[in-house]
Amino acid sequence: MRKFLVTGALGQIGTELVVRLREMYGDENVLPTDIRMPEAGPMVGKPFEILDVTDKDRVMEMVGSFQPDSIIHLAALLSATAEKNPALAWDVNMGGLFNTIEAARIYDAQYFTPSSIGSFGPSTPKENTPQDTTQRPTTMYGVNKVTGELLMDYYYTKFGVDTRSVRFPGLISYVQEPGGGTTDYAVEIYYDAIRKGEYTSFIDKGTYMDMMFMDDAIDAVIKLLHADPDRLTTRNAFNVSAMSIEPEMVAESIRKHIPDFKINYDVDPERQSIAETWPNSLDVSEAKKQWDFSPKYDLDKMTEVMLENVSEKLKQKTQ
Structure with missing residues (x-):
């Protein structure tokens, strides 16, 4: 049975994604993690681990112990919060990304982390924004996301890590x-x-x-995780909306x-x-073409x- 480790599981995406994955694969095959324990909701009383993604040793220990087939990295500071504390945003968003993608490389796991429309900037075409276009963001969050996209390309090309991502809208x-x-x-x-x-x-x-409504977002993540790798020519982040x-x-x-x-x-x-x-x-045409995205x-x-x-x-x- 396929196994998933999810970071940032108590956030907006993780809360619903973990439930859906557990319905598909069982509680024991989906390990949610966050920097605090759940106080209410469907994760209470089920397998859950505390994980600070900036702690590289702890990340490696947990991935090595659980041996997931897929790492879904959701832990991050969002756009407005990141702009208030850019130094912390860099430490969490980039440190956490590097530690988890390194764990995927070492333990041969598929790797998913979301990018964002925040990866674009004022010089990006505003209407029907292409899949591949100018990305010069003017926020720390955007800089983090572009760096993450480049890092995913690098890990796929250099090390063969099965990297997959989407640029989420709101x-x-x-x-x-x-x-x-x-x-x-x-x-x-x-x-x-x-x-x-x-x-x-x-x-x-x-x-x-x-x-995008969250149900469509969760469907997109799961569909992309299960997509035939031979169809995927994009390895950093698909436009979805x-x-x-x-x-x-x-x-x-x-x-x-x-x-x-x-x-x-x-x-x-x-x-x-x-x-x-x-x-x-x-423009979401590449997501439709390569893995049948359909909100x-x-x-x-x-x-x-x-x-x-x-x-x-x-x-x-x-x-």
Whole structure:
């Protein structure tokens, strides 16, 4: 049976990916790790390990002990958080990446880590951004992601490590609330729609960014992990996205369910400036061609699911 080791498992992606992998492969074949133990949720009472990915010896010890077929490295500081503490972001994002990809090389494991639309910059084409194009980001997070993409190419070419990645857009989920991302408004807006009937966006109207519902993101990771390696000519990071949206579009979609919903604006200059360096829309044709990427959720379908589940989640918290 195939075995997976997941770092950063308590984050937005890991929380749902671990559940899905365990449904497919069993609890004993999926080892989630993070810098703290889970306090609630489906990982409590099941195999779980504390792991600081900047501790190279501990990374090697754990990978050597568990012997995973695949390492899924998710531990990282996100864009806005990284910009507040760039030195820590470098230590965590790059140190953790190097330690885990080295472990994949030494123990002959497949290696997946996500890149991001943050790997692009102001000189990147904004519309239908190509798979291969100029990448000159102006944030520490973006610099980390580009460096990671180059490192994955290097480890595949130099050492034959089976590296795989996607450039995630903003990810929208009701399961785990986000922490420190520039696209977080697209999750927060659903919570405030239920709580207050209005939302104050830190991103300005008319600011388009690519987004994807978390179910589609998890499907993409699993599909890419299982893709035929002979079909893959890209080894650093595939463009993936399901929709290109801006705050007014999300508000309008919400009004189909909550007619009186209002959106206000109090723009955060730092996160707005980051957003303006990112693409408006991505060309995902290579992901479709090489491993059959196929998202299922558009904005309205996602809104329906988000409002229903956020409402239920908030109701349970008050009981």
